[in-house]
Amino acid sequence: MPDTPDLSIILTGVSPKDRHTGVSPEHRHAGHPPPAVDITDVRVRPGGRLVLDGCGLTLPAGRITALLGASGSGKTTLMRLIAGLDVAGFEAGHVTASDGRPLDGRIAWMAQQDLLMPWARVIDNVTLGDRLRGRPVDAPRAHVMLDAVGLAGIARLRPAALSGGMRQRVALARTLMEDRPVVLMDEPFGALDAVTRHGLQDLACRLLRGRTVLLVTHDPLEALRMGDEILVLSGRPAIARRVTPPPGPVPRPVDTPDLGARLAALMAVLEARP
Numbered sequence: 001m002p003d004t005p006d007l008s009i010i011l012t013g014v015s016p017k018d019r020h021t022g023v024s025p026e027h028r029h030a031g032h033p034p035p036a037v038d039i040t041d042v043r044v045r046p047g048g049r050l051v052l053d054g055c056g057l058t059l060p061a062g063r064i065t066a067l068l069g070a071s072g073s074g075k076t077t078l079m080r081l082i083a084g085l086d087v088a089g090f091e092a093g094h095v096t097a098s099d100g101r102p103l104d105g106r107i108a109w110m111a112q113q114d115l116l117m118p119w120a121r122v123i124d125n126v127t128l129g130d131r132l133r134g135r136p137v138d139a140p141r142a143h144v145m146l147d148a149v150g151l152a153g154i155a156r157l158r159p160a161a162l163s164g165g166m167r168q169r170v171a172l173a174r175t176l177m178e179d180r181p182v183v184l185m186d187e188p189f190g191a192l193d194a195v196t197r198h199g200l201q202d203l204a205c206r207l208l209r210g211r212t213v214l215l216v217t218h219d220p221l222e223a224l225r226m227g228d229e230i231l232v233l234s235g236r237p238a239i240a241r242r243v244t245p246p247p248g249p250v251p252r253p254v255d256t257p258d259l260g261a262r263l264a265a266l267m268a269v270l271e272a273r274p
């Protein structure tokens with residue numbers, strides 16, 4: 001999608017309305033388990049071309065849903081709708097949480113570009129949400145998050161000193177720092193080499209466990225490893241089709257029996273022309 005999601009949600013997961021509530025996310029979500037998210041009857045016609053029509057999908061509560069689909073099929077569009085961001089050519093559609101509460105302020109977004117502030121130290125990037133909200137910075141918690149992503153000891157470095165994989169770990173720490181029950185990940189590991197990507201997939205599955213996650217990816221193997229549920233957006237206009245995920249908990253090892261056959265089957269669904 002050509003335009004960029006609202007800076008505040010990309011950087012910190014905080015929606016603009018959220019900044020002035022004076023209530024920390026931790027307090028607001030205390031005692032509320034992550035909801036399932038339902039998207040129904042979406043019709044989007046950017047530039048006069050019908051991209052989605054009657055499209056719907058469900059993100060099961062506390063699970064990772066991997067969403068694949070050809071470039072331009074509407075993956076980011078659906079993600080933006082869930083996030084409550086503007087969508088070009090939006091005509092119809094509903095997004096609801098299973099607990100009946102608004103999703104506003106309960107979503108974090110992690111993008112392919114880590115979007116770290118180059119002038120700020122790692123610790124300041126991780127605590128950006130607190131600082132944008134004008135709240136006291138919880139530095140001890142930020143150090144716990146950095147430790148969790150395997151980056152203890154680099155808190156004072158600037159992003160330029162880090163590898164791509166380390167930078168995405170910082171972005172993951174920042175996402176975790178926000179502690180939102182719903183996490184939207186738009187090709188978060190797309191720019192990383194295979195080995196680094198594999199490690200980050202494991203880390204993200206472990207650290208995001210129990211949250212309701214939508215993972216948009218172009219990598220079928222990533223979907224098979226990380227997806228509790230796997231959906232493919234296909235057709236014109238596109239609809240979401242469910243593909244049976246491999247058995248077993250995520251992250252699934254690459255030597256999961258049958259993974260090659262499942263990869264071939266998933267590729268066939270992806271390659272199928274409308």
Ligand SMILES: Nc1ncnc2c1ncn2[C@@H]1O[C@H](COP(=O)(O)OP(=O)(O)OP(=O)(O)O)[C@@H](O)[C@H]1O
Pocket residue numbers: 001002003046047051069070071072073074075076077078088
């Ligand atoms: N502001 C806009 N103006 C015109 N067309 C748009 C706009 N935003 C999105 N589109 C079109 O809507 C369609 C869906 O875009 P979207 O970014 O959701 O696809 P995607 O599946 O995420 O693609 P990719 O995998 O390449 O990121 C595309 O054809 C895109 O060109």
